[in-house]
Amino acid sequence: MSASRGVALVTGASRGLGAAIARQLAGDGWAVAVNYRSDADGAKGVVDGIRADGGTAEAFAADVTDEDGVRRLVADVESVLGPVAVLVPNATGPQPEIPVEDLTWEAHLAQLEFFVKSPTLLLQAVLPGMKAAGRGRIVQVGSDIVARGLPRMSAYLAAKAAQDGLTRSWARELGPHGITVNLVAPGWIPVERHAGTSEDERRAYTGDVPLGRFGRPEEIAAVVSFLASDAASFVNGERVTVNGGHTID
Numbered sequence: 001m002s003a004s005r006g007v008a009l010v011t012g013a014s015r016g017l018g019a020a021i022a023r024q025l026a027g028d029g030w031a032v033a034v035n036y037r038s039d040a041d042g043a044k045g046v047v048d049g050i051r052a053d054g055g056t057a058e059a060f061a062a063d064v065t066d067e068d069g070v071r072r073l074v075a076d077v078e079s080v081l082g083p084v085a086v087l088v089p090n091a092t093g094p095q096p097e098i099p100v101e102d103l104t105w106e107a108h109l110a111q112l113e114f115f116v117k118s119p120t121l122l123l124q125a126v127l128p129g130m131k132a133a134g135r136g137r138i139v140q141v142g143s144d145i146v147a148r149g150l151p152r153m154s155a156y157l158a159a160k161a162a163q164d165g166l167t168r169s170w171a172r173e174l175g176p177h178g179i180t181v182n183l184v185a186p187g188w189i190p191v192e193r194h195a196g197t198s199e200d201e202r203r204a205y206t207g208d209v210p211l212g213r214f215g216r217p218e219e220i221a222a223v224v225s226f227l228a229s230d231a232a233s234f235v236n237g238e239r240v241t242v243n244g245g246h247t248i249d
Contacts, residue, residue: 007081008228009033009074011064011122012091014042016191017141020217021088022046024225026055030086033077034059037091056081064091065113067121074125083129086228089119090141097152111159115142119166127174136179137228140167141220142239144185147247164239171237180236182227187243189215211244 008025012018014036023046026032032050034057036043043059050057058080062073077084093114098107119140130136143160145153164183171181188205190197206213223242226232241247 005029006085007031007033007077007083008086008088009035009077009084009122009126010088010090011035011118012037013046014039014059015046017186017189017217017220018088018090019046020221021090021141021224022057023050023053024218024221025086025088025228026050026057027053028225028229029055030228031056031058031081033057033081033084035062035064035073035091037061037063064089064118064122070118070121070125074122078129083133084126085130085133085135086137086139087122087126088139088141088224088228089122091118095153095156098155099152100154103154107155108158111155112162115159115163116166119163123170127179130174130179131177134178136174136177137232138167138170138174138179138181139224139227140181140183141224142167142183142185144187144241144243144247146185147241167239168237175236180227180232182232182235182237183239184220184223184227185239185241185243186220187215187241187246189217189220191217209244209246210248213244215242215244 008030010018010022013022013034022032022034034043034046047057047059060073060076063069140163142163145157146161167181167183220242223240
């Protein structure tokens, strides 16, 4: 399949949800910029797999919490593939459990770096090209933890809630430029980072999910794919929860 739809930039795409999203968007016909920070082998594997399936992809190393790094990343992507039409800020970091008695401002900042600073820097870097085109898609990857309110996760939860707020504000501000901003809020989707989770924890979680199972990375990628497509041209400022009904009111 040749890339004919434009360029999609997916951050943190060397593994996990980011890799699944990159593969899905490539399958949809986007030329995909696979961003990674340190996992060069993982990113190469994602790119090689996309190319083997007839898609277009390139790997780009960058720390997406660093101002200069983001500017260089977007400049490199535009030089190699073209202007970014779809931005998926997916990169994340450690998500430690911290009792409120031990919570520090540094712990908050560590989460805000990924879910407020990084999306802001990325959006600012791709915005000139999207405004010039009169079209763009921003699809944030959030979390259903905002609705679940888990204990000992307040720093992560607060940053994810802030990400929800960014989505709504940006959607109003950028809509007049033909740019939509939406957020996908997955539940617990097992990926590589969850390899050490016990079976008891897994059974306890799925026991509370109406569908009785975990979601799959491909199911999150399918929703991102929709929000990036022309079919979602009138969807803006929405938070789409994908968790099998776990947070039904």
